[in-house]
Amino acid sequence: MSTAPEIPHWKGHRERLRSKLLARGASSLDDYEVLEVLLMAFIPRRDVKPIAKALQARFGSLSAILAAPSRDLVQVPGIGETVAAYLKAIAELNARASRENIQKKTAISSWSALVEYVRTELQHEKREQFRILFLDRKNQLIADEVMGHGTVDHAPVYTREVARRALELHASALILVHNHPSGDTTPSRADIDVTREIIDALDPFDITVHDHLIAGTGGVTSLKAAGLI
Template identity: 40%
Template sequence: MAITDWPKDERPREKLLQRGASALADAELLAIFLRTGVTGKSAVDLARELLQEHGGLSGLIAASRTQFCASHGLGDAKFVQLQAVVEMSRRYLAEELQQRPVFSSAAATRQFLAAQLRHEVREVFAVMYLDNQHQLLCYEPLFYGTIDGAAVYPREIARRALELHAAALIVAHNHPSGVAEPSDADIRITRRIREALGLLDMRLLDHCVVAGPEVISLAERGLL
């Protein structure tokens, strides 16, 4: 049955307008993005099939261009659209952090870091440089590694902080293994970075570890 034949209050677009986007299931949201189905399948049917094939929204978003376009009903145009949507959400979160102190919106900070790092297949070590009001000056990935780790150099972090006139920093990295628990190496590099910044009268506010949607704060764990 075509979506246009559904009761009006069950159609994804009308449902969103009446009840808000949060009321929609993943397949309904994806159906709105897809706009149309394929022969014999409505957009919602196709969306359900794609979510099952890719293991959910996260898997679909993380899919490479080749993987994405190999799915029935998808192609380069949809891949480009989806990547644009994801990037807009990242930039929206960055703007939120540039307008107010990061610790006045801890949830936005976590969402921002998860959006930036959760889909990386190799380890990425990134830095949030903050001004003296703890508002975001710049977010930069600095070091890249394999799935096992990344070489991190505190002097490079400090050098860039001086260039940006940063007063405080939050560092973050992902665990491609999917386990967010900080390792002993994570704790050691955190203390090295804190000591290097301390010599320059800069503060390390936190080190966050991202694994999928989970974000663990070393500061909250008392490990700074």
């Protein structure tokens, strides 16, 4: 007498997780459960809960998982190149959605969206990166450009290059942005000095530096809010 094949335990778990998401919303899920839902689509015939928890254990947070290079993601058991590619695509969607929140809007009035964009873009960068947000007369974003890459604790930025690019783009204002890979967003003496150098260089051209934001895993620090510029 034949018997029906045993249904894998994880199939019932998947259905319960889907039902929970649809009935209560995605915010009702724990971080590893959100990962599970994503992985369920990418890995259809396997229990993905251990993989989701392994990702969380390895990288520590959802933002760190999305920021991780593919070469690091594939070191987690169960994550191959295809799944790593899907996760990187999700990361890019998240970055583009964040960017949309500050494009075609007045950056100064959309400050919370701007800070979230900076945090999303830079908090998990392993090397220091100096970027500039160029704004028009309405304080709308013209361009977000990397002006310097560096080491784990220094990214060179050249004041003349900043001024030249601002004039090329016909920018009326700038927001300076860089990251501290250490996670500590406390401004250094060099951060303050280079900000003042750029302010002085742009003053003859009536180009305003609104702020200098420093991003890290500890959050985002504004030099203006800290009274340093």
